[in-house]
Amino acid sequence: MNTDESPRLTVIGTGYLGATHAVCMASLGYEVMGVDVDAAKIEKLASGQVPFFEPGLPELLTKTLESGRLRFTTSYEEVAEFGDVHFICVGTPQMPGSDxxxxxxxxxxxxxxxxHLTRKALVVGKSTVPVGTAARLTHTIRELAPAGEEVELAWNPEFLREGYAVDDTLHPNRLVFGVASEWARERLTAAFRPIIDAGTPVVVTDLATAELVKVAANSFLATKISYINAMAEVCExxxxxxxxxxxxxxYDDRIGGKFLQPGLGFGGGCLPKDIRAFAHRAEEIGVGQAVAFLREVDAINRRRRSRTVDLVRELLGGRLDGKRIACLGAAFKPNSDDIRDAPALxxxxxxxxxxxYVRVYDPAALDNARRAYPELRYGTSAMDVAQDADVVVLLTEWAEFRQIDPYAMGEVVAHRRIVDGRHALDAEAWRAAGWEYRALGRC
Known part of the structure; x- marks a missing residue:
C-alpha cells in the first residue's frame, strides 16, 4: 500500500457520480484513476469531454488531466494495482417491473x-443501495480477493445535487463514514483530508446506518415536497x-422554507426511485408499515403531473386536441440535462x-429528450416554441425562463395564456402584460 499520507484513489464507474468524484478528488491533489466497462465513455473523458451537463466540471476535467493526477482505464487489473482506496460509483436504477x-x-x-486485489486495500461504496448490501458484499470481496480479509469494505454515501455537484463534492455539508474498523476510518479520513481540514463535519457510523442515510435523507425531502403539494390540492x-x-x-424555524416549494413535483434519478426502493426494502425486512407513508408521498407527486395537464385543459376550454402548446423545460430540474423521470417530459x-401540437425547448436537455422521445417536437428557443402557441407551460424553472419578458413573448403567441408549473414567474407581472396566468394551488 502507498505509505504516503494521501492514498491513491480509484473510481469505479464514470457516470455522473463517478466522473464528478474522480475529477474533484484529483483537483484536491490526489492521484486518481477512473475505470469503466464503457470504452467510449473512457475515451471521451480521457480526451477532456464530459458526457453529461454539469456546470464547472468540464473546466476542472481539463485542469486535472493536464496536471497528470487523473487518468482513465478499462482495466480492473490496472486499478487494483494502482489504488489504495477504491470508490464504487456505479448506478443503482429502479429494477424494471418492480420498485x-x-x-x-x-x-x-x-x-x-x-x-485483482492482492494487497491490503479499502473498497468504499458510494452508490445508493438497499440496507444490508454492504454486509453481503463484505463476504463477496473476502471470498474473491487474493488478499482475503486484508481487504475491507466501507460505505460513504453521496449527497450530490445535479447542477451543483462540483461544489457539493468539494464543500459537502457533511461526510458519512460507515466503517467496520479503525483502520478503515483512518483510510477514509486520509482520502478526504483537505475536505475535513476545511471544517466539514464527519459522522462515523456502522455500515448499515451509512447505507440508510442517503435514502432516509431523500425520503424526508420527498415528503416535504409532497406535503406542500398536498396543501396545494387543499388550496385549489x-x-x-x-x-x-x-x-x-x-417563518417557523422548525419547518423552514427549503423544499417547501409548491409546483410540479420532483423527478430525476434519485428521489423517485429511492423512496420506492426504500419502501420495497422495508417491506422485505418486515417493517413496511414504518414507511408506508412513502407510497402516498409518491402518489401525491405523480398527481401533480396530471393536475398540470388539467390546468392546461381548463385554460383551453376543456380540450387539448389540435391546440398548439409551448413547453418550457425538459430536464427534471434546471442546470441539468437529466431527463430521468422528468415531470416536464x-x-x-x-x-x-x-x-x-406540443413543442419543447430546454437549454441543456434537448439532445437527451430527442433520443428518448422522438415523437415530440422541439424548438431552438423559448420564443421559437412559443410562436403561435395557444398556451405556454413552464415545466422546468431555468433562470432564462424566469427572465422572459412577458410583453415580448406576448407578441409571438396566438393567445396569452400561461401555466406556471413551477411557481417560478411573477404572476402580477404576467397578468399586467395581459396574460391569463394559472399555477397549481393558486387562483
Missing amino acids: ACDVSYVDAAVTSLAP ATGADVRDLATALA DVARTMHGLGA
Whole structure:
C-alpha cells in the first residue's frame, strides 16, 4: 500500500457520480484513476469531454488531466494495482417491473475488482443501495480477493445535487463514514483530508446506518415536497393560495422554507426511485408499515403531473386536441440535462397523447429528450416554441425562463395564456402584460 499520507484513489464507474468524484478528488491533489466497462465513455473523458451537463466540471476535467493526477482505464487489473482506496460509483436504477433497487452494477463492480486485489486495500461504496448490501458484499470481496480479509469494505454515501455537484463534492455539508474498523476510518479520513481540514463535519457510523442515510435523507425531502403539494390540492379546493401558505410556514424555524416549494413535483434519478426502493426494502425486512407513508408521498407527486395537464385543459376550454402548446423545460430540474423521470417530459408526452401540437425547448436537455422521445417536437428557443402557441407551460424553472419578458413573448403567441408549473414567474407581472396566468394551488 502507498505509505504516503494521501492514498491513491480509484473510481469505479464514470457516470455522473463517478466522473464528478474522480475529477474533484484529483483537483484536491490526489492521484486518481477512473475505470469503466464503457470504452467510449473512457475515451471521451480521457480526451477532456464530459458526457453529461454539469456546470464547472468540464473546466476542472481539463485542469486535472493536464496536471497528470487523473487518468482513465478499462482495466480492473490496472486499478487494483494502482489504488489504495477504491470508490464504487456505479448506478443503482429502479429494477424494471418492480420498485426494488437494481444492484447488479454494484455487484458487477465488486466481482470485477476483487479478484485483482492482492494487497491490503479499502473498497468504499458510494452508490445508493438497499440496507444490508454492504454486509453481503463484505463476504463477496473476502471470498474473491487474493488478499482475503486484508481487504475491507466501507460505505460513504453521496449527497450530490445535479447542477451543483462540483461544489457539493468539494464543500459537502457533511461526510458519512460507515466503517467496520479503525483502520478503515483512518483510510477514509486520509482520502478526504483537505475536505475535513476545511471544517466539514464527519459522522462515523456502522455500515448499515451509512447505507440508510442517503435514502432516509431523500425520503424526508420527498415528503416535504409532497406535503406542500398536498396543501396545494387543499388550496385549489378552498380558493386559498399555496404560495402564501408556504411563505407563512417557512417563518417557523422548525419547518423552514427549503423544499417547501409548491409546483410540479420532483423527478430525476434519485428521489423517485429511492423512496420506492426504500419502501420495497422495508417491506422485505418486515417493517413496511414504518414507511408506508412513502407510497402516498409518491402518489401525491405523480398527481401533480396530471393536475398540470388539467390546468392546461381548463385554460383551453376543456380540450387539448389540435391546440398548439409551448413547453418550457425538459430536464427534471434546471442546470441539468437529466431527463430521468422528468415531470416536464411526462406532462409534454401526456398532452401530445391527447392530440395537442406540443413543442419543447430546454437549454441543456434537448439532445437527451430527442433520443428518448422522438415523437415530440422541439424548438431552438423559448420564443421559437412559443410562436403561435395557444398556451405556454413552464415545466422546468431555468433562470432564462424566469427572465422572459412577458410583453415580448406576448407578441409571438396566438393567445396569452400561461401555466406556471413551477411557481417560478411573477404572476402580477404576467397578468399586467395581459396574460391569463394559472399555477397549481393558486387562483
